[in-house]
Amino acid sequence: MRDTKDVGSPSGQRSLERPFRRIICEFVAVLLWPFECVAIVFFPLLPFAAAGIAEFERARARECGESVPCIRPNGTPWMSWGAVRVRSFPLWSQDVPLTLASAFIGLASSTTFAVALIASVVLIATPVLVSRGTGAVFGPVEVSDAPGAASVVLICTVVLLLMGTSAVWLSLLRDAIVRAVSRPATSQLVSELRDVRSNREEIVSAFELERQRIEQDLHDGVQQDLLALSMSLGLLDYRLGPTSDEHELVLRARRQVETSLQSLREIVHGVHPKELSDLGLSAAITGLCERSAVAVEIDVDGKTDEICSTTASALYFAASEALSNVARHAGTDRAYLRLRHLNGRLWLLVSDNGRGTAHIDTKKRTGLAGLRHRMQSVNGDLHIYSDPRKGTRIEATAPALLSTTTGEPSHNLHVSDEREA
Amino acid sequence: MRIVIAEDAALIRAGLSEILTSAGHEITGEVCDATELENVMREHAETSSLPDLVVSDVRMPPTNADDGLEAAVRLREKHPDLPIVLLSAYIGGPYLRRLVQNEASQGGIGYLLKERVSHVREFLQSLDVVASGGFVIDPEVLHAAMHNEQDEYPGGRLTEKERQVIEFMSRGLSNAQISDQLSISAQGTSKHIASIFQKMGLHADEDNRRVRAILRWLRT
Numbered sequence: 001m002r003d004t005k006d007v008g009s010p011s012g013q014r015s016l017e018r019p020f021r022r023i024i025c026e027f028v029a030v031l032l033w034p035f036e037c038v039a040i041v042f043f044p045l046l047p048f049a050a051a052g053i054a055e056f057e058r059a060r061a062r063e064c065g066e067s068v069p070c071i072r073p074n075g076t077p078w079m080s081w082g083a084v085r086v087r088s089f090p091l092w093s094q095d096v097p098l099t100l101a102s103a104f105i106g107l108a109s110s111t112t113f114a115v116a117l118i119a120s121v122v123l124i125a126t127p128v129l130v131s132r133g134t135g136a137v138f139g140p141v142e143v144s145d146a147p148g149a150a151s152v153v154l155i156c157t158v159v160l161l162l163m164g165t166s167a168v169w170l171s172l173l174r175d176a177i178v179r180a181v182s183r184p185a186t187s188q189l190v191s192e193l194r195d196v197r198s199n200r201e202e203i204v205s206a207f208e209l210e211r212q213r214i215e216q217d218l219h220d221g222v223q224q225d226l227l228a229l230s231m232s233l234g235l236l237d238y239r240l241g242p243t244s245d246e247h248e249l250v251l252r253a254r255r256q257v258e259t260s261l262q263s264l265r266e267i268v269h270g271v272h273p274k275e276l277s278d279l280g281l282s283a284a285i286t287g288l289c290e291r292s293a294v295a296v297e298i299d300v301d302g303k304t305d306e307i308c309s310t311t312a313s314a315l316y317f318a319a320s321e322a323l324s325n326v327a328r329h330a331g332t333d334r335a336y337l338r339l340r341h342l343n344g345r346l347w348l349l350v351s352d353n354g355r356g357t358a359h360i361d362t363k364k365r366t367g368l369a370g371l372r373h374r375m376q377s378v379n380g381d382l383h384i385y386s387d388p389r390k391g392t393r394i395e396a397t398a399p400a401l402l403s404t405t406t407g408e409p410s411h412n413l414h415v416s417d418e419r420e421a
Numbered sequence: 422m423r424i425v426i427a428e429d430a431a432l433i434r435a436g437l438s439e440i441l442t443s444a445g446h447e448i449t450g451e452v453c454d455a456t457e458l459e460n461v462m463r464e465h466a467e468t469s470s471l472p473d474l475v476v477s478d479v480r481m482p483p484t485n486a487d488d489g490l491e492a493a494v495r496l497r498e499k500h501p502d503l504p505i506v507l508l509s510a511y512i513g514g515p516y517l518r519r520l521v522q523n524e525a526s527q528g529g530i531g532y533l534l535k536e537r538v539s540h541v542r543e544f545l546q547s548l549d550v551v552a553s554g555g556f557v558i559d560p561e562v563l564h565a566a567m568h569n570e571q572d573e574y575p576g577g578r579l580t581e582k583e584r585q586v587i588e589f590m591s592r593g594l595s596n597a598q599i600s601d602q603l604s605i606s607a608q609g610t611s612k613h614i615a616s617i618f619q620k621m622g623l624h625a626d627e628d629n630r631r632v633r634a635i636l637r638w639l640r641t
Contacts, residue, residue, distance in 0.1 A: 224430050227535060231436035234539035235443060242542075254539060261536060275511055278486050287511065 018065065022171035023164055025060045026109050029174070032056065033106030040103055046096065051085040052078070054095035057102055061178040064171060068178055069189070094181045101177045109170050116163035123156035197379070204377050208272075208310040215272040223264055230257040273316065281312040281346075282339065285319050289337055293327040294352075299338040307346065307400045311378045315339075315348050318371050318382060318396040322350035325368065330354025330392060344400050346380075353391040371396070422552055425450035425465070427458040427477035427489060428508070437476065437538065444545050455481045455488035462496055471503065474552045478535075479509040479516060490516050504552045506531030508538065509562070517562055521639045528554040528632035531593075532562050550593040556635045557593030574637075576620030583620075586613045587638050590631065 032053070039049035058068045071090075072081045085091055122136075129136045130149040136142070143152055233254040240246055268274070275284040282300045289296035319337065326335045332354035340347045372382040380398025424446050428434040431453075438448055449472050450461040458477060465471050475496065479489040493505045497520070507520070509532065517532050531551040537559060538544050547557040579587070582603070589599045600610045614631075621637050623630045 220430075224432050227539070228432040228436050230536065230539035231433070231440065231541075234541040234544075235436070235440050238440075238541035238545075239443065258536060258539075278480060 019164075019168050022064050023167045025063055026167045026171050027113065029056075029060060029102070029106060030109045030113050033103065033110055036099060036103040036106055040100065046099070047086050047091060048082065050095040050099040051082045051091060053102060054098040057098050057174065057178055058182075061175050064175060066175050066178065068182055098177065098181050101181075102174070105170055105174055105177075109167065112163050112166050112170065116160055116167075119156045119159040119163065123153055123160070126152045126156075200377060201379075204310050205308075208313055211272045211313075212277060212309070215268050215274065215277075218264065218268045218271075219274060223261065223268070226257055226261045226264065230254055230261065233257060272313065276312055276316055277309070281307055281315060284312075284316055285337070285339055288316070288320055288323065292323045292335075294323065294333050294335045296323065297334070297336045299336070301340050307341075308378070311346065311380070311398045311400065314371075314374045314378050314380065314398065315346060315396060318375060318394075319348060319350060321368060321371050322394040322396075325394070326350070326352045326354065326392070332391070341400060346398055346400055348396040349393065351391060351393040355388060355391075368394075422446045422473040422548070423449045423470075424548075425452070425458070425461060425472045425475045427452045427455070427475070427481065427492070429453045429478060429481045433478075433535070440538065440541055440544070441476075444541075446548075453481070454483060455492040456483060458489075458492050459495065466500070471500065473504065474548060475503065475505045476548070477505065477507055479507050487516065490519065494519055502527040502529055502554070504529035504531075504554070506533065506548060506551050506557070508533055508535045510535050517558065517639065521636055528556060528629070528635070531557040533557065533559045534561060547593050554629075554632060555593055556591050556632070556639075558591045558639070560588075560592055563588060563591060574620045575622040579617065579620060583613050583617050586610065587617055587634065590614075591635050591639065 035049070036053055039045045039053070055070070055072055058070065061068045062070075071085070072078070085095070122138075126136045126143060127149050130144060130146065133144075136144075136149075136152070138152075143149055233250055237247060237250040237254065240250065273284055275287050279287075286298060286300055289298050319339075323335060323337070326332070330352045332352050335350060335352045338347075338349040368382070368384060375382040375396050375398055378398050380396065382394065382396040384392065384394050386392040424441055426434060426437055426441070426448060428437060434451060434453065438451060441448060449470075450465070452458050452461055458475075458481075462471075462475070475493070477489045477493055479487055481489045481492075489507060493507055496503055496505065505520075507516075509516070520530055520532065529551050531547055533544075533547065537547075550557050585603060586599060589602055594602065596607065596610050596614070600607050603610070614634075617634055618625075618630050621634055623633055
């Protein structure tokens with residue numbers, strides 16, 4: 001049996017091995033059946049056994065193609081997980097009924113396999129006995145010649161096929177029971193997922209606000225100071241005149257300040273570009289295209305008000321990274337960028353006719369892979385279609401507004417009231 | 422010159438003021454947001470004492486988006502030959518086009534990145550160029566604004582050299598400086614300029630051909 005941590009294979013699997021796999025699974029279930037019976041008869045054992053037996057049933061269902069989640073988290077030792085599970089409600093709403101049903105079906109399965117076993121024995125023994133000349137005796141019927149043996153073989157084959165079919169049907173019945181029992185769990189998972197999503201949105205928003213605050217502090221504080229310093233040095237140079245001894249020194253000092261300003265501007269830009277908060281997503285992306293090393297054909301629809309700032313930020317950096325990729329890898333100097341706002345959703349497309357070597361390496365956390373994570377964190381997504389003949393398309397999309405389950409209004413792009421000191 | 426300054430960051434405003442007064446200019450108005458700018462300019466207009474030049478930041482209150490630019494565009498509508506120099510923290514190509522779009526626009530437009538101010542001698546020279554009706558556009562802003570490659574004019578397409586010449590003209594360089602930059606003779610520069618005028622359909626008897634040529638180029 002495969003390891004229980006694999007989630008079931010896609011239910012669209014149409015390979016021939018499935019019926020055989022089911023039969024094998026039923027056989028294993030039959031092996032387990034005596035233990036199930038013991039657990040039921042000695043009912044104090046039942047809760048403890050139920051957790052493990054239910055996990056087995058789920059694993060069996062996964063083997064047969066159902067997508068049933070594994071309840072026990074990966075790597076948790078059985079004993080400690082079992083101790084926790086026993087005290088939880090789902091043990092009684094899911095695991096115990098599953099065990100009881102499993103035991104009933106196990107009875108039927110055992111019978112099926114017992115009959116199959118007998119039929120197999122008869123199937124093999126009869127021709128042997130007949131050929132040896134001893135003949136075989138089934139109650140009142142005696143079989144001692146070839147046609148008789150042939151008909152016995154035929155009957156046994158038919159019985160085996162019937163047993164195989166009933167094993168498959170019993171397996172399907174088990175699947176149905178696992179599904180029925182797991183349904184409450186799904187709704188619980190859904191509600192947990194909703195909680196996780198809303199937590200993530202809050203964290204992402206808080207992070208975004210923090211970045212904006214940092215960017216603002218840097219811009220209004222340090223950058224101003226450096227610019228003023230640079231101006232003072234320039235004025236000093238002007239007053240001293242170009243022929244003074246100190247001219248070179250002052251110029252050097254001013255150059256150093258300008259380099260710091262440049263570095264600071266790049267850092268700030270990487271944290272949160274100012275144009276994004278001041279001018280909005282369209283203008284910021286247009287500016288990005290203008291500054292890009294490749295010539296970009298821009299198609300931006302201007303209706304980009306009412307966008308949550310985290311989403312705008314994610315899309316901006318998606319565009320930025322996509323254009324960088326074109327410049328770095330595509331081997332072409334033209335690109336096409338389209339931004340649309342339709343039905344409360346934003347759609348970004350960056351495409352080129354280059355070498356088509358882009359792909360997402362999901363193990364990395366930077367570059368395009370990091371972008372996909374970032375888009376997903378605002379409930380959006382990012383896809384890359386890359387083909388050496390046709391070039392590369394990078395598509396990113398996200399809802400324009402993050403809706404939080406707490407019912408608070410979503411953050412608007414112009415957060416001017418928050419910034420007034 | 423009599424100059425009005427509009428800049429919201431106090432340190433930068435003080436620095437600008439100091440640079441301008443060191444050069445002997447008179448600061449007739451110092452404001453820190455776009456609304457104030459328009460008020461002050463209205464007062465000056467009423468008393469017929471318009472300044473010789475306005476130096477304004479692009480990004481200012483009240484909305485901190487592009488209020489300075491909007492104010493500048495409105496001022497140019499009312500006074501088409503009022504020289505204005507805009508200072509910007511970021512490049513913003515579309516802004517430039519907005520500024521020159523007005524049909525009645527004459528010359529006298531400057532668009533510089535803020536850090537250019539600390540190159541005091543060049544900055545002061547730029548102010549003189551703008552105040553006397555010329556253009557001084559920051560090269561980085563030009564490149565951002567002029568991404569298109571169509572230089573189709575009634576008379577034909579501009580050559581590479583001609584494109585360079587008109588770009589230098591927009592940056593406020595004199596013919597002598599252009600000759601230096603391109604390492605060609607003064608006659609060479611004049612020939613290119615004449616060719617530019619011809620391709621754009623600007624006849625010899627039209628005045629202000631230089632300004633018109635630059636405007637036409639910026640508007641495409």
